[in-house]
Amino acid sequence: MNETLSPIKPPSGWEYHSTEKLALRGGRLFDPSAELDEQTDLIIEKGVILSIGAIPDGWNGEVVDVSGCLVCPGFFDMHVHFREPGFEHKETIRTGCTAAAVGGFTGVAPMPNTNPAIDNPGMVRFQQEQALGLPVDLFPIAAITTGRKGATLTEIGELRDVGVKVFSDDGSPLVSSEMMRHALEYTRMFNLVISEHCEDMSLTKGGVMHEGSVATRLGLPGMPSIGEEIPVERNIQLAEFTGGRLHIAHISTAKSLDLIRRAKDRGINITAEVTPHHLTLDCSLLEGYNADYKVNPPLRTVEDVEALIEGLADGTIDAIATDHAPHAPDEKEVEFISAPFGMIGLETAVGVVHTRLVSTGKLSLSRMVAAFSTAPRAIMGLHEVNLKVGQAANITLFNPDEKWMVDREQMLSKAKNTPFHGWKLTGRTRGVVNRGMAWIRK
Amino acid sequence: MNQVRFNHLLGLEGLSQEAITEILDSAEVFLEVLKRPIPSVPSLRGVTVANLFFEPSTRTKISFELAEKRVSADVANFAASGSSMTKGETMLDTARNIEAMKVDVVVIRHFAQGAPHFLAERINASVINAGDGSHEHPTQGLLDLLTLRHQVGQLDGLKVLILGDIAHSRVARSDIWGLKTMGAEVKLCGPATLIPRDVDLMGVDVTFDIVEGLSWCDVVIVLRLQMERQREGLIPSMREYLRTFGLTRLRLEQAGGEKIIMHPGPMNRGVEIDSDVADGPGSVILRQVTHGVAVRMAVLYLISGGERGIE
Numbered sequence: 001m002n003e004t005l006s007p008i009k010p011p012s013g014w015e016y017h018s019t020e021k022l023a024l025r026g027g028r029l030f031d032p033s034a035e036l037d038e039q040t041d042l043i044i045e046k047g048v049i050l051s052i053g054a055i056p057d058g059w060n061g062e063v064v065d066v067s068g069c070l071v072c073p074g075f076f077d078m079h080v081h082f083r084e085p086g087f088e089h090k091e092t093i094r095t096g097c098t099a100a101a102v103g104g105f106t107g108v109a110p111m112p113n114t115n116p117a118i119d120n121p122g123m124v125r126f127q128q129e130q131a132l133g134l135p136v137d138l139f140p141i142a143a144i145t146t147g148r149k150g151a152t153l154t155e156i157g158e159l160r161d162v163g164v165k166v167f168s169d170d171g172s173p174l175v176s177s178e179m180m181r182h183a184l185e186y187t188r189m190f191n192l193v194i195s196e197h198c199e200d201m202s203l204t205k206g207g208v209m210h211e212g213s214v215a216t217r218l219g220l221p222g223m224p225s226i227g228e229e230i231p232v233e234r235n236i237q238l239a240e241f242t243g244g245r246l247h248i249a250h251i252s253t254a255k256s257l258d259l260i261r262r263a264k265d266r267g268i269n270i271t272a273e274v275t276p277h278h279l280t281l282d283c284s285l286l287e288g289y290n291a292d293y294k295v296n297p298p299l300r301t302v303e304d305v306e307a308l309i310e311g312l313a314d315g316t317i318d319a320i321a322t323d324h325a326p327h328a329p330d331e332k333e334v335e336f337i338s339a340p341f342g343m344i345g346l347e348t349a350v351g352v353v354h355t356r357l358v359s360t361g362k363l364s365l366s367r368m369v370a371a372f373s374t375a376p377r378a379i380m381g382l383h384e385v386n387l388k389v390g391q392a393a394n395i396t397l398f399n400p401d402e403k404w405m406v407d408r409e410q411m412l413s414k415a416k417n418t419p420f421h422g423w424k425l426t427g428r429t430r431g432v433v434n435r436g437m438a439w440i441r442k
Numbered sequence: 443m444n445q446v447r448f449n450h451l452l453g454l455e456g457l458s459q460e461a462i463t464e465i466l467d468s469a470e471v472f473l474e475v476l477k478r479p480i481p482s483v484p485s486l487r488g489v490t491v492a493n494l495f496f497e498p499s500t501r502t503k504i505s506f507e508l509a510e511k512r513v514s515a516d517v518a519n520f521a522a523s524g525s526s527m528t529k530g531e532t533m534l535d536t537a538r539n540i541e542a543m544k545v546d547v548v549v550i551r552h553f554a555q556g557a558p559h560f561l562a563e564r565i566n567a568s569v570i571n572a573g574d575g576s577h578e579h580p581t582q583g584l585l586d587l588l589t590l591r592h593q594v595g596q597l598d599g600l601k602v603l604i605l606g607d608i609a610h611s612r613v614a615r616s617d618i619w620g621l622k623t624m625g626a627e628v629k630l631c632g633p634a635t636l637i638p639r640d641v642d643l644m645g646v647d648v649t650f651d652i653v654e655g656l657s658w659c660d661v662v663i664v665l666r667l668q669m670e671r672q673r674e675g676l677i678p679s680m681r682e683y684l685r686t687f688g689l690t691r692l693r694l695e696q697a698g699g700e701k702i703i704m705h706p707g708p709m710n711r712g713v714e715i716d717s718d719v720a721d722g723p724g725s726v727i728l729r730q731v732t733h734g735v736a737v738r739m740a741v742l743y744l745i746s747g748g749e750r751g752i753e
Contacts, residue, residue, distance in 0.1 A: 213640035217455065219555045219577030219615060222639065288563075289556025333534050335554030337575070 008133040010439040011098060011412055014431075017438040019047045019393055021061025024433075027071035027397065031387040032366040033374045042071060044393040047436035051389060064440055066397055069430045072369050073385045074106030074394035076137075077346060078166070078376040079195070079249055079273060079321035082108075084130060085123075086115025091326040091414045093130035093138065096346070099324070099413040100136050101439050103346040104372075104396045104429030107137035109380065111170040112148065119143040119154045121162040128163070135434040139380065141166045141195065144183045148172045151179075153186060160190050165380045166247070168195040171296070175201070177234060184244025191381060195247040196235050198256070199297070203227035208337055210283040210298040218286065220337070223298050225253040232256045236263045239270050247379055248272040250323050252297035254307035261316045271379045273321040274308050276349045280356045281305070281419060291332050291339035292419045295325070312371060313363050319375040320368075322349045326415030344413050348406055348420045350398060354427030358400075365400075372396075395433040397440065402428040448745045450562045450569040453578035454619040462587065462623060468740035468748075469588050469733070475512070476736055485739075486515035489746045492545040494520045494536070495572070496552040501707055501731065502572050502582075506549050509738035515746075518545065533557060537564040547746060550574070568745045576610045581741060582706050583616030585734040587624060589726055590661060592733070593702055598625030603655045605689060606665030606714055607636040613706045617663055618644055631655040632665075632687060635676040652687055656697030663704045664689050667714045680713050689715045691722070700724045707731070 010016050023043045029036050029052065043050045043061070055063065082096035091099075093110070100108050110127065112118035118127060124140045131138035142159045146152050148169040156167065167187060173196060174180040183194055204227040209215050211222020232248060236259060239246035251257060251272050260272050283299045293299060311317045325342025332339050350372065357363035373396070377385060385394045406423045408416040431440035448461070475483055491510045495503055510517045531539075537560070540548055547568045550558050555575035562569040573579040591597055602621050608614045608630050621628050628646040630637060637648055649655045656662065667683060677683050684690075694701060703715075703725045711717045720727060 211639050213643040216638040216641050217615070217644065219575055219612060224639075289559050330532065330534065333532075335533055335552070335560060336556045337554045 006133060007437050008094070011102065014102070014439050014441050017062060017064065017440060019044045019433060019436050019438055021045055022438060023055050023059065023061055023063045024066045024071060024397070025055060025063050026065055026067030027069045029387055030070045030072050030365070030369060032370050033073065033384070034386045034388055036387055042387070044433065047393055049387065049389050049391050049393050052387065064438075066430065068399055068401060070369075070398045070400060071387065072396045072398060073373040073387060074432065074434055075104050075350065075372040075396045076107040076376040077105045077322050077324065077349070078109045078319060078380055080108045080110050080324040080346065081113065081326065081342070082110040083114060083326060085126070089328050089414070093127060094134070095412065095414045096324070096326070097131050097134045097136040097138065099344070099346040099411065101134065101432050102412050102429065103348070104350045104398060104432060105346060106135060106394050106396060106432050106434035107139065107377070109139045109141050109166060111141050111168060112143040113170040113172075117143045117148045119146050119148070121155075121158050124159060124162045124164055135432050135437045135439055137434065139163065139165055139382070141168050143167065144169045144174065144194065145179065150174055150176060153183060156186055156192065157190065160192060164192070165382065166193045166195050168197065168249070170197055173197050173199050173201070173231060177238065180235060180238050181242055184238055184242040184246065188242060188244040191245070193245045193247050193380060195249050196231070197249045198228050198231040198235060200227045200230050203230070207298075208294060209286050210300050212283065212301065214283045214286060218289070223296070225255060225300065228253055228297055229255045229259060232259050236260070236268060236270060240266070240268045243269075246270045250275050250278065250297055250321065251308070251317065252278045252300050252304065254304045257307050257311040257316060261311070264316065271318045272316070273319045273376070274312055274317045275321060275323045276345055276352045277343060277419060279305065279308055279312065280352055285419070289336040291334070291336050292343060292417055292421075294336065294339050294341055295343050296341035309357060309362050313367055318371070318379055320349065320353060320371045321376065322346055324413075326413055327417050329416055332417045342417065344411070344415050344418050347411050347413065348418060348423070348425070350429055351404070351406075351425035351427050352420055352423070354400060355425045359426055393433045397430040397432070398427065399430045400427045402426070404428050448568075450558070451580050451741055451745060452558050452562060452569065452571050454580045454583045454616045454623070455578065457619070457623065459623050462584070462620060465584055465737065465740050465744060466588050466591060468743060469584070469736045472736040472739040472743075473733070475739075476732070482512040482514060484514045485743050486510070486513040486746055489515045489546045490518065490544070491515045491547040491549060491742065492518045492520055492540060494548055494550045496550070496557070497573070499551050499573070502551060505731070505734045506572060506738050509735050509742060512735070513739050513742055515547070515742065533560055534564070537561050540567060541565045547742065570741060570745065573612050575612065577612055578616045579612040580616050581734065581738050582613050583620040584741070585730055585737040586617055586663065586704060587620050588733045588737050589704065589730050590702070592729070593726060594660070597621070600626040600661060601629070601659045602626050602661045602663060603629050603631055603659035604663045604665065605631045605652070605655065605687065607667050607671060608632050608641065608665070609636045609638045610668065610671075611665050613663075614665060618646055622646075629655055629658060633677055633683070636671065652693055653696050656693060656701065659701060661702040661704065662689060664715045666706065666708065667710060684713055688713065689719050691716060691718050694719065702726055704730060
C-alpha cells in the first residue's frame with residue numbers, strides 16, 4: 001500500500017523514529033517461526049532488516065537501546081471493532097489503530113459491523129485510507145452478505161481485488177445453513193476465509209450472560225453453551241462438505257474446543273481464535289451487575305477457561321484475538337440488561353496473556369508469540385512476517401519484566417470499557433516497527 | 443439496640459441470620475404499633491424517602507408509602523417511567539438527580555435486575571430494593587418469613603414448597619435465600635421450562651410432581667403466572683397449567699390435607715390457584731399484606747440508623 005500521508009505522531013510518552021537507519025540494540029530477538037532466540041542487535045535500513053548481530057563500529061544511524069525487551073515479529077489482531085463509519089463516538093480507525101500500536105499490534109482486521117456495513121470495495125478503501133500514516137496495517141474484514149442481512153452474497157471477487165482476505169457477518173451470524181454453504185463454496189474459489197461468530201440466536205435470544213448457576217441467582221436471562229456449540233458443529237460440517245476455509249471466531253466453551261479438536265483430527269481445514277478475556281475471566285465476575293463484564297460470547301465457567309488455556313497451549317486454538325469492542329461510557333453505564341455487549345482489549349491483551357498464562361507456566365512464551373503474530377497472519381493468508389535479513393521490518397518490542405497497572409483513564413482507545421482496570425500486570429509493550437516507522441515508548 | 447448495620451437492602455442473598463432476625467423482631471414491634479388507634483410513630487421524622495417505581499406496581503408501592511407515613515418520614519414519589527431502553531432519562535442521571543436532591547433513602551422498583559445495585563454504588567442515600575426484574579424482592583421475602591414465624595413459631599426445619607414460575611420470579615429468589623438462612627427446607631415445583639438451570643446449587647430440591655411436593659411440605663408459596671409465558675412458548679396453555687401445576691382443593695386432599703397457603707399477589711384465580719384454596723382455611727394471604735407494612739417499617743427504621751428508637 002502506498003503511503004500518501006505523512007507519518008502521524010505517536011501519543012505522548014512515545015517517540016517517533018524513522019527507519020531510514022535505525023538500530024535496536026541489546027534486545028532478545030525472539031521469533032519461533034524462524035527458530036530465533038538470541039540476544040543481539042538488529043539494524044533496519046530503509047524499513048528493511050539489514051542485519052542481525054552486533055552493531056558494527058562506525059555505524060552512523062540512530063540507535064535505540066531495547067535491552068530487556070523481546071524483539072518479536074509484529075503482533076496481529078484479527079478481530080477488532082473500530083466503529084468507523086457510523087459510530088465514531090465509540091472509536092475511529094485512527095484511535096483504534098493508535099490503541100493497537102500502543103498495545104503492540106502492527107496489524108489489525110476490523111469487523112464490518114459499521115453503519116453502513118463494509119460490504120463493497122468503496123467502503124473497504126475508505127477504511128484503508130483512515131489508517132495511512134500509522135505503523136499499523138489495516139485489513140478490513142468485509143461482510144459475507146449485503147448489509148450483513150444474510151440474504152445475498154457480497155461481491156466477494158471484487159472485494160478480494162481491493163485486499164479483503166476474510167469475510168464475516170460478525171454479530172449477525174448466518175442463520176441459513178444454505179447461505180453458509182454457498183459462502184464457503186464461493187470464497188473457496190479465491191482461497192478466502194469465512195470468519196464466523198457462532199451463535200444460534202434462537203437459543204440466546206434475550207440472554208445477557210452465560211446460562212448457569214450465576215445467572216440463575218442473579219435472575220438474568222442466560223445464553224446457554226449450546227447456543228455456541230450447535231453452530232460450531234454445523235459450520236464444521238459445512239466446511240468439511242464444501243472444502244471451504246472456515247475460521248471460528250472467539251470460542252468460549254470447553255465443548256466448542258472439543259468439537260474443533262475432533263474436526264482438526266479428521267483433517268478438516270478449520271482454524272479458531274480465543275480472546276484474552278475468555279482465557280482469564282469467568283462468569284462469577286458478573287455478581288455485581290458490572291456491565292464491563294458483559295460480552296458476547298459471554299464469560300463462561302472456570303472449567304471452560306481452563307479448557308481454553310489448554311486448547312491454546314496445545315495448538316487446537318490457533319490464535320489470540322481481542323474482539324476489541326469499544327462503547328462510550330454513557331452507553332455502558334446503564335442497567336445491566338440494557339448495556340451493549342463488548343469490552344476493549346487492544347491495550348491490555350499482551351500484558352494480560354503474559355501475566356496470567358506465560359508467567360504462571362500455563363503457556364510457553366513461544367506459543368504466546370506465535371498466537372499473537374504468525375498464526376493470525378497465516379489464518380488470513382497474509383504474507384509471512386519474521387525476523388530475517390531482507391524482510392520489511394515489522395516488529396513488536398515487548399518487555400516481559402516491566403510491571404504496570406491498567407488504568408482506563410490512560411488508554412488511547414476512545415472507549416474505557418475494560419474489565420482489566422486496576423489489574424497489576426507483568427509484561428508491557430515497548431514499541432512497534434512497521435511501514436517505515438517506529439513508535440517506541442520513552 | 444440494633445447489632446447489625448444496614449446501609450442498603452438489595453437482596454436477602456448473603457444477609458445473615460442475625461440481620462434477618464433483627465428485622466423480624468423490629469417488625470413485631472411495628473405490628474403492635476399498627477394495631478393502635480393512631481398507628482404511627484415518629485421514628486423517621488426528618489428523614490426523606492423517595493419512592494422510585496420504574497415498573498407498574500400497586501400493592502408494593504402502597505405498602506411502602508403506608509410504611510413510610512407510619513414512621514413519619516417525608517415521602518417523595520417519583521413517577522419514573524422509561525429508562526435508557528426507551529430513551530428516557532438514564533439510570534445514571536436519575537442517580538445524580540437523587541443525589542442532588544439530598545434524599546436519605548431510596549426505595550426502587552425496576553424491571554432491570556441489578557438496578558438497585560447500580561444506584562447503591564453511585565449515591566450516598568440508602569437503597570431499598572422493592573423488586574428488581576427477576577432477581578430479588580427482599581421485603582416480600584421478609585414479610586413471608588414474618589408471616590410464617592407468626593403462623594408456626596419456628597422457621598428452622600420448616601418445609602416450604604415454592605410452586606410455579608421460578609425462573610422469572612424475584613419472590614422465589616428472596617424466599618429461597620431467606621428461608622434457607624433461617625433453617626427451613628425448600629423445594630421447588632413447576633414446569634421444567636420455568637425452572638432455571640442449576641437452581642439446585644442454591645440449596646433447594648426440585649420436583650415436577652405437584653402431589654409429591656404437596657405431600658412433603660408444611661407450607662406452599664404459590665407464584666403468579668404471567669400470561670406472556672404462554673406467548674413465549676414456555677407453557678402450552680393456561681388450561682394445561684392449571685391441570686398440571688395449579689393449586690386446587692383436590693390436589694391438597696390427594697396430598698393429605700391442609701397446608702399453610704401463601705401468595706405474593708396479585709393472584710390469577712383459576713390459573714395458579716383456585717378460589718376455594720385462596721380463600722380457604724389454610725390461606726394466610728391477607729395476613730401477608732398486613733405484615734408487609736410492618737416489615738417495611740422495620741427496614742426503613744433500621745436502615746436509617748434506628749437511633750431515635752421506635753417510639
